Amino acid sequence: MKKSIIILTMLTAVLTFAACGGSGPAEEPAAEPEPVTPLTAEELQQVQVLVEDNICAECHGANLEGTETGPALINVGQYWTESKLEKYIYNPEFFMVSHPEIRRRNPGFEVDMPPYTDMPEEDRRLLARWVLLQGE
Numbered sequence: 001m002k003k004s005i006i007i008l009t010m011l012t013a014v015l016t017f018a019a020c021g022g023s024g025p026a027e028e029p030a031a032e033p034e035p036v037t038p039l040t041a042e043e044l045q046q047v048q049v050l051v052e053d054n055i056c057a058e059c060h061g062a063n064l065e066g067t068e069t070g071p072a073l074i075n076v077g078q079y080w081t082e083s084k085l086e087k088y089i090y091n092p093e094f095f096m097v098s099h100p101e102i103r104r105r106n107p108g109f110e111v112d113m114p115p116y117t118d119m120p121e122e123d124r125r126l127l128a129r130w131v132l133l134q135g136e
């Protein structure tokens, strides 16, 4: 009895989260890529500080070419929208519960990407736009 309540609670959490994700059934790549607003020079500078402070390049490489601890981030924009990516950066492990395809296309990493729950949404959106524009 107790067990089924726990399972039900977990299921509800997953479903609620999937609904918030707003992307409907997992389909990749996104059918119609959204246009991304290019970064201004000032925003690009902000991104560089964010990438430095949050050690993104330590795992994803100085040119986002990927390392042993993180995949390349070139041309991943096809799988994402700004709002999905912003939520992913907030808590990757949790996001991947409802989007297992992310782990499937990035197999073999022992440690998941860390959460950035302390990062303001504005900064996460900026990073998201920056990732979306890579490789275009």
Ligand code: HEC
Residues within 6 Å of the ligand: 050, 051, 054, 055, 056, 057, 058, 059, 060, 069, 070, 071, 073, 076, 079, 085, 089, 092, 102, 103, 105, 106, 109, 111, 112, 113, 114, 116, 127, 131
């Ligand atoms: C400790 C290493 C590490 C750090 C630091 C890190 N990541 Fe990641 N990242 C990963 C791994 C590993 C994955 C693959 C998914 C997984 O297993 O968590 C990933 C996946 C991603 C993806 C999705 C790739 C795809 O296939 O769609 C994006 C985008 C991303 N990271 C951006 C960032 C940004 C931006 C930062 C800095 C704020 C960052 N990462 C910091 C390890 C890291």
